[in-house]
Amino acid sequence: MQMTKEDFLAKANSASKNTLMETLDIEMVDFGDDFLVARMPVTSKVYQPDGVLHGGATAALAESVGSFASHIFIDTENMFVRGLEITANHLKSVTKGYIYAKATFLHKGRTTQLLDIRVTDEADNLISICRLSTISLPKKK
Structure with missing residues (x-):
């Protein structure tokens, strides 16, 4: 039986308990075949x-959604994901509401991944552009 979108998002968000994502109120809100979206309240x-x-x-939101996107598209029984590098260009200030980070793959290799993460506000204004590279490594047996 395939997991529903709602069940998947609930499971993803429950994995954030007692982490930086919970501290910053980061929540996964949407996903598809080639993207993942998270949001964070600006308070x-x-x-x-x-x-x-x-x-x-903003960088913590981008790295969270990008790393999680890499994580859901690999064999997590045998592999784990770690961030290698993140860059962020901040373009606009925000003082309230939510910001949304949409992670899409520029490269989805077996070992390395490169993600483009666009951070927008509720009116879809571009706030930041981030790039995250991740690495998938074998779990020790």
Whole structure:
């Protein structure tokens, strides 16, 4: 029996308990054959001292959704995923609402993956563009 989208998202979000994702209220909200979307509320919890979204929180959202996307598309019984490098270009400030990060693959290799992660606000304005490279490594037996 194939898992429904709702069941998959619930399982994905339950894996975030007691992690940075839970601390930042990051939630997986949509996925498809080649993408995964997460969202994060913009509140004082993720502000810089001057009251705007912190770029580090944006990068944490991007790395979370990108790493999770790599994780769901590999053989997790025998492999695990780790981030290698993340870059983020921040283009617009945000002070409230939600931001959304959509991860899509630029390269989906057996060992390395490269993801494009576009971060937008609720009005679909581009907030940041991120790139994440991940590596899939064998689990020790």
